[in-house]
Amino acid sequence: MTEPVRLSKRMSELGLCSRREADEWIEKGWVRVDGQVVSVLGSKVLPHQRVSVERQAAAEQSKRVTILINKPMGFVSGQAEDGYKPAVALVESATRWKEDHVDTQFHPTQLRSLVPAGRLDIDSVGLLVLTQDGRIAKQLIGEDSSVDKEYLVRVQYTKPGKLPDSDLKRLNHGLSLDGKALKPAKVRWQNDDQLSFILNEGKKRQIRRMCELVGLKVVGLKRVRIGGVKLGDLPTGEWRYLRPDEQF
Missing domain, CATH: 3.30.2350.10 (Pseudouridine synthase)
Incomplete structure (x- = not known):
């Protein structure tokens, strides 16, 4: 690989973030190539160039949540369709599993950009992952995903x-x-x-x-x-946060 590639694509390949996140960070001036800030979308880099991100990017990323739901029948994984509700409609304070001991307070702003990383049919039940973190989405549904x-x-x-x-x-x-x-x-x-x-x-x-x-x-x-994350005892229709010690 010696051809220049888009900076956002290279950042995704390096596992720093998703391409969409990369574009946001570039626009905010949070990305450096060989120590120089690059803030123009569509910029290209060579494979040997060093890409780094500012602390603000890492701090923003660490606030992004990943939620596990035990999806019941009758809910769709993504966008509402044909009168059926999306699974994200189940995510509210009242439906958080009582046994969830992750030290994160639920706030409705966490529902923004919360997307399913994979899908379950409307008539299937069980573990569904919703995430704001582009790295997890790529890991679970990217072309080269190896998570079983x-x-x-x-x-x-x-x-x-x-x-x-x-x-x-x-x-x-x-x-x-x-x-x-x-x-x-x-x-x-x-x-x-x-x-x-x-x-x-x-x-x-x-x-x-x-x-x-x-x-x-x-x-x-x-x-x-x-992968390494199990549905376990999570009750139907309830949700919990991905624990810091859990990895897909």
Whole structure:
């Protein structure tokens, strides 16, 4: 890599912030390249140049919150649609989990720029991450994200008998969606009617569509873990802050 690249893109690659945050910081004069302030949007840098940010940027970033919700059915992950409420509507003082011991006071200003880092279908439940921190959003939904996600999936077999072992193997590796082979997954039986899925990708309605391909109908789907962060005992419809010791 010897070609100059946009400063905001380089800052994102370095893990300093998201591109949107980078543009904000550049406009505020909070970014230096080789010690010189760069405040013109669209500026380019070479890979060997040293990029640093002012203390104000780090201080602003540290105030950004990440919230974990146990999403109930009937809520959409992002923007309100078709009369359904977005999950962020659940975030208020009254619905904060009583067991949340993070020393952060809730304030409605935290709802600004709070976006879902990944999605859960309207008829799926469990762990949903909302964040103001572009670094976490990139880690969870960036093109090169390697964070795995675990789901408990209740199913019914739509054919006589039970699911053949060969089809369980296909769920693990060998299926394609939209003409593209899926990455290997880890799929195993938890009990007679429930599967555990661990995925490294998140195509739209992926698990439901995978199951359909082998004759399984999904009757319940719950996300219980994203990387190193577990849903745990968080009650349905309640939320808590990401703890300082937790990492995806």
